Amino acid sequence: MKHHQQTIKTPVSCSGVGVHSGKTVNLSIKPAPVNHGIRFVRVDLPGAPGVTAHFNNVVDTSLATVIGAEGCIVSTIEHLMAGLTGMSIDNAIVEVDAYELPIMDGSAGPFTTLIKSAGTLSQEGAKCYFKVNDPISLNENGKSVTIYPADEFRITCTIAYDHPLIGTQTCNFAIDRETFEKEISAARTFGFLHEVELMKRYGLARGGTLDNAVVIDGDRVLNDGGLRYPDEFVRHKVLDCIGDFSLIGMPIMGHVVASKSGHAFNHAFLEKFFEEKASWDTCTLAPDPA
Template sequence: MAMRAEKQKTLKDSVTLNGIGVHSGGPASMTLHPADANTGIVFQRSDATGSTETPARWDVVSATALCTVVGDPKTGGVATIEHLMAALFGMGVDNAIVEIDGAETPIMDGSSEAFVEAIEATGLCEQKAARRYIKIKETVRVDQGDQWCQLSPADRPCFDITIDFENSVIGRQQLVFDLTPETFRDELSRARTFGSVKDVEKLWQMGFAMGSSLENSVALDGERVLNPEGTRWPDEFVRHKSLDAVGDLALAGLPILGEYRSYKGGHRMNHCVLVELFKNPEAFEIVEAGESARVGEKGHAELLGGLQAAAFGPDVS
């Protein structure tokens, strides 16, 4: 399929969101700014000293156990970026500066809805540069126990996400979709993070999830949903895992032309497949919208930075 001659996009204007950090429990303010073509998504800490800019890129991911973290939050990095990254890439934002006053993005209601609303409120503008993509040429796969994920060739960004929980409220759920701004906004963006009360209580004891509440997550107590309003869809759980996958794969740095499939995936597995992809230069190429020619040589330095270990511990949605 020939790609349209799409242009890169950025925000028309700056927009600010205020909330709390789900792990710190403290106030968090974030402003999304327009950025020049080929900038990508860059986090800029307004409270940190020294180097405050951290690219939203797979090779600077430092943790995936409780959320996705880029850089060192103690010295300018940022945690819990996945819902924002999902909104930016899901809505077609190629370039933006994310100015933030602390180490964690605001959790809002536990989904990407507020970020999507902010992006739509300010609007997008086309830039002169053509959009570039990572085109998957060969399947890459990661297996860890009964969990697995893979990227395979396809002519569009598409996903096939399956989760399987012993809890009967969740059970086995599958979601298959092509990623478009309309699909992301209507089918994924409102899906909230979720977890069991027992797990959250353990995290509280360790000093994490201090801002977690029924206002920003779906809480399960055994086989019961504690939120008075219930779930937004019967399969909200797999929709949120799909939202996370979109956000984590956005750390490839460019949109991916390919199919992502996962079984029992999460932040760690989503990152593992990017590490595996960029270890195999023959498995992908960089293409420009409207053209089939490759941009750059094998081992393109912009995307093939220093590899980091991907085993960071268990996933928590």
């Protein structure tokens, strides 16, 4: 676990299209001071309004995670948030010139590479964690999320699809920079061809292509080159979990066990987490030995 807050060393940028809007968007990540958190700024709007990446600011979770405050809406933040959290970045300003973040290749890989290229700056401020002392659980309609006490941030994720290509998959990772980069960041979002076609008919997924999602038709993957990991589907759910749980506002010391969860359910869990204040506290770690 890291003892100091971190930001990036130098500004970095990329551009791409929003998966739902189909609109081109330019994105820049810039360093930010201690206790700033991750804040999105809409540089295309008058006065460049901003919104902090926090679950209190979540306004929609139906297709993607959308945050908003005072005339500033930013959509599809989950994969970038996973990239920042996975790479242990606490403080950053993210500037965008459209409402939806670029989908890139449907994973957090391009964001992770970008953040890595920016370099990491250790800051003069202790990293503060949510430390889980007693399990907190949310169960509903066969979906469940429980967080258990642990001295690291660990995620165990299970998905169960009545589909021969996916079926039931479980994976379990302690999330640190190396594991995130190697095992999780490149896992892409996925969908079924009939769903994608339906979404397009309703004006959604306008930017969705085989370049930014794994698409399944019948019992085969349509993408050239197939899957990046044999269990890429569940690894992407871990990636989504990291992004969703990052909206808690600080790193977590605890073991998240999620089954059949998604953005909306993860968000509901965060609300429950904050109701159960007796089950956790906040802590910093002793400084690194000199």
